[in-house]
Amino acid sequence: MTKNSDTTAGIYKETLLAGLWRENPVFRLLLGMCPTLAVTAAVKPALTMGLSVIFVLVCSNIVVSLMRNLLKPHLRILMFTLTIATFVTIADLFLKAFQPEMSETLGPYVPLIIVNCIIICRAEACASKNNLLVSIIDAVGMGVGFTLTLCVLAGVRELLSTGMIFEAKVMPDWFVPWAAMSMPVGAFITLGLLLGLVNKLTKGKS
Amino acid sequence: MSKIKYFVQQSWLLIVSSFCFGLLLAIANAAWSPIIEQNRINKLNVLAGRLIPKAKDFVPLEELGVEIKVKLLKGEKKKVDVYKAVTGDECFGWTFNAVGPGFQDKIELIIAVDKDFKTIAGFDVLASNESPGTGDKIKEEDFRTQFKAKPAAKLEVIKSGEARDNKILAISGATISSEAVVKIINHYVKEVKEEMQRKGLIGNDKEQ
Numbered sequence: 001m002t003k004n005s006d007t008t009a010g011i012y013k014e015t016l017l018a019g020l021w022r023e024n025p026v027f028r029l030l031l032g033m034c035p036t037l038a039v040t041a042a043v044k045p046a047l048t049m050g051l052s053v054i055f056v057l058v059c060s061n062i063v064v065s066l067m068r069n070l071l072k073p074h075l076r077i078l079m080f081t082l083t084i085a086t087f088v089t090i091a092d093l094f095l096k097a098f099q100p101e102m103s104e105t106l107g108p109y110v111p112l113i114i115v116n117c118i119i120i121c122r123a124e125a126c127a128s129k130n131n132l133l134v135s136i137i138d139a140v141g142m143g144v145g146f147t148l149t150l151c152v153l154a155g156v157r158e159l160l161s162t163g164m165i166f167e168a169k170v171m172p173d174w175f176v177p178w179a180a181m182s183m184p185v186g187a188f189i190t191l192g193l194l195l196g197l198v199n200k201l202t203k204g205k206s
Numbered sequence: 207m208s209k210i211k212y213f214v215q216q217s218w219l220l221i222v223s224s225f226c227f228g229l230l231l232a233i234a235n236a237a238w239s240p241i242i243e244q245n246r247i248n249k250l251n252v253l254a255g256r257l258i259p260k261a262k263d264f265v266p267l268e269e270l271g272v273e274i275k276v277k278l279l280k281g282e283k284k285k286v287d288v289y290k291a292v293t294g295d296e297c298f299g300w301t302f303n304a305v306g307p308g309f310q311d312k313i314e315l316i317i318a319v320d321k322d323f324k325t326i327a328g329f330d331v332l333a334s335n336e337s338p339g340t341g342d343k344i345k346e347e348d349f350r351t352q353f354k355a356k357p358a359a360k361l362e363v364i365k366s367g368e369a370r371d372n373k374i375l376a377i378s379g380a381t382i383s384s385e386a387v388v389k390i391i392n393h394y395v396k397e398v399k400e401e402m403q404r405k406g407l408i409g410n411d412k413e414q
Contacts, residue, residue, distance in 0.1 A: 041338060070219050079220060086227040090234050097238040100245040104333060161338075179339035 012137050015126075019141030026149040027198040031117040035109050036150060037187040043166055045105050046154035050147025052091045052110060057119050057139040059087040064127035065135035071128060080123040081114070088113045118146060156190050157181045249332070250316065254289060254301040257318035257328040261291030261298040272405055276397035279306045279390070286398060297321045302398050303332065306390035309382040311335040313344070315390055319358050323399045323408050326356045329391060341383035349377055349384070358395050361388050 025031045032053070039045045063083045064071075071079060092110045095103040103110065113119065122142055127135040155165060161181035163171035180186050254264045267274060267288045274288045288302040301318045313334040318327035331345045343349055352369045353361075361372050363385050369375040376384035402408045 067219065067223075072216055072219070075216070075220060079223065082220070082223060082227060086231060089231055093234050093238045093242070097241040097245070100242075100249070107335065182338040 015137045016141040019145035024145045025118045039109050040154040041182045042158045043154045046150040048102050050150045053146055054143030055091055056087045056113055057143045060084045061127040061135040061139040064123045065132045068128045080120050084119050085114050157186050253316050253330045258291040258299045262293040264289040264291055274401050276401055279393055299327055304390050304394035308336050308386045309341050323358050326353050326358050328354045336383045340380040343377045344383050344387050360392050363388050
């Protein structure tokens with residue numbers, strides 16, 4: 001009984017940690033590249049995007065996991081898309097109502113969460129095959145992993161492009177802001193360098 | 207009959223889910239759409255209030271039973287939201303929304319003019335995705351103040367020199383964005399002015 005409990009707890013822990021590092025959606029699976037590049041010019045929009053993705057991921061995984069035994073194989077993608085689109089629309093309406101400025105900053109990238117591969121990937125790979133608890137833990141792990149990655153990327157870009165983090169001045173007066181870091185080129189360079197760093201750190205461990 | 211049975215067997219979950227999700231979206235929309243609309247009105251009022259500070263209220267012309275339709279930059283005709291800037295019964299000017307292509311994406315502006323449509327009171331940016339560090343300087347005070355008290359006639363962009371008369375000095379490194387703003391303002395001021403003259407809301411230039 002104890003061994004069984006340990007194994008179950010181990011599975012939950014493994015599922016939670018997988019999204020944070022071993023199967024990190026951005027650094028390891030290279031999923032969700034569109035928002036990763038587009039909304040990481042500053043930390044605030046990146047954090048908002050991350051939280052929106054966590055909400056959609058958790059809700060869609062709950063629904064998919066609950067209906068997993070009723071799903072017809074040839075209609076499952078249609079069901080996943082319908083579920084995801086519903087929660088993305090709710091997240092979009094919520095931001096427009098309570099965070100209008102952030103909603104304007106993020107522009108079309110909130111509605112575009114519908115086509116974010118991370119969410120449909122977790123619905124297919126995890127929620128449609130596992131129970132409710134595992135699906136929720138997987139969604140939280142993947143969502144938090146995605147959010148942290150976005151924040152790291154945004155932190156580097158905001159710091160170098162404005163000398164600030166969360167709109168608070170961090171860099172000394174002599175620092176000359178690199179405007180290019182807030183442009184698409186800055187997103188590609190930062191992501192490339194961070195991917196290289198992660199590959200270097202994980203080399204030989206996988 | 208068997209075909210209908212097969213169809214229901216295969217798709218009942220999809221039909222039931224669609225109904226439930228639709229209901230969920232309808233509830234969310236009903237709960238939050240008044241807040242979203244209020245946010246939009248507040249933003250317009252704040253921006254319009256900055257452009258015409260003497261006015262206390264901005265009354266949509268729709269409320270006065272007038273609809274202003276103008277030709278857009280793309281060619282099609284569309285309704286434009288025009289507001290009368292008033293304090294009590296006194297009119298201080300007009301504000302209206304305008305949209306046109308920018309360097310990266312469309313630019314949405316709110317433009318204010320005086321009550322006779324002779325001078326521009328200013329403009330502000332409602333939405334734009336111009337390049338950070340260059341094109342997005344169209345939102346900054348330095349660029350926007352150039353438009354204050356300019357004649358409500360054709361404005362012209364210059365790359366250097368002084369922004370006198372109808373001249374607007376382009377933002378360094380963002381000539382296309384600067385030209386886009388001037389093009390939108392030129393187009394909408396002319397179109398809205400003509401339409402309002404036709405509707406008798408303002409006098410004709412010859413009469414004035």
